């Protein structure tokens with residue numbers, strides 16, 4: 001009975017034994033039973049009690065052996081628990097709740113689902129696609145139940161668009177943890193979306209948040225002030241720079257239009273030259289920039305220099321000096337006679353306390369942006385399942401740093 005001992009050792013059975021292994025309609029059926037008169041643990045309180053009666057047979061899909069599907073069958077026992085005072089079902093070591101998938105199979109499917117598209121995982125294990133989804137659901141529920149948010153102090157809030165910008169998701173990350181982890185995701189980017197996050201973590205937890213990093217998106221700002229008023233709001237420097245790059249790009253577009261008749265070639269193909277950091281330019285782009293720098297009165301060039309000057313802001317160590325520098329830059333920009341940059345400068349002025357808050361907390365959503373890009377790739381793993389539920393599930397599973405249930409006893413876990 002080779003398969004029997006394989007099942008026994010990999011499930012780590014102590015109080016149960018393999019009764020029989022048969023091949024039925026292409027399915028390896030493993031019947032399990034409780035051993036004799038052993039006391040079994042109560043699922044309510046964990047104490048060991050005598051068996052009172054047995055429940056109807058349950059079936060669990062288990063790991064295939066040489067690609068032959070395996071099913072575990074067992075009649076769970078009810079124990080007469082003295083502490084709980086009522087009959088309770090035993091703790092079944094290979095089972096998670098009422099799931100029809102064995103715990104080791106849940107873990108295997110869930111682990112591979114972090115790396116591969118879910119339909120590929122389904123094919124690999126010869127299970128239905130819905131079984132993979134169910135396994136991920138159980139793994140995520142297990143991880144969420146054990147997740148500790150008590151140390152949550154700094155969060156990053158960012159939006160993510162999917163389906164080509166038709167749908168938005170709000171993602172909340174723990175940006176002080178190592179590795180950073182996604183802690184919440186929900187469809188939408190309205191006030192009510194972020195309120196759902198605060199409802200989920202509860203007021204006590206919200207009151208412990210010290211800093212929040214986000215874009216200047218008014219919906220988020222309002223809800224953060226309303227639900228975590230004690231937290232310092234830090235506007236994300238990458239978002240700020242993105243607004244500045246948009247302004248520079250607008251200047252280039254307007255100027256290219258103005259030069260269309262007399263110098264149509266001058267700004268052609270220069271878009272990324274102005275937007276990239278100079279150290280990232282290719283040799284060709286650098287030469288082109290050199291040539292453009294000799295052009296007198298080019299408005300795009302002045303906008304570009306202002307953009308480069310703005311980058312120094314983040315290098316300051318002291319908030320006082322940063323404040324001074326920002327004032328200086330504000331003066332340059334507002335006197336530049338370049339409208340998009342003046343508008344940008346005034347926007348900074350309106351949000352100045354939250355921009356300078358960076359120098360108190362030094363948090364940004366840089367890592368979050370990278371994770372959000374990952375999230376887009378990850379959502380494709382759940383392909384074929386387009387609901388918000390699957391999308392959220394896939395992201396929490398892959399980015400939430402959630403603990404997985406324990407799998408097989410003797411087979412090494414993948415890293």
Ligand SMILES: [Zn+2]
Pocket residue numbers: 042043044045046047081082083084085088
């Ligand atoms: Zn009990």
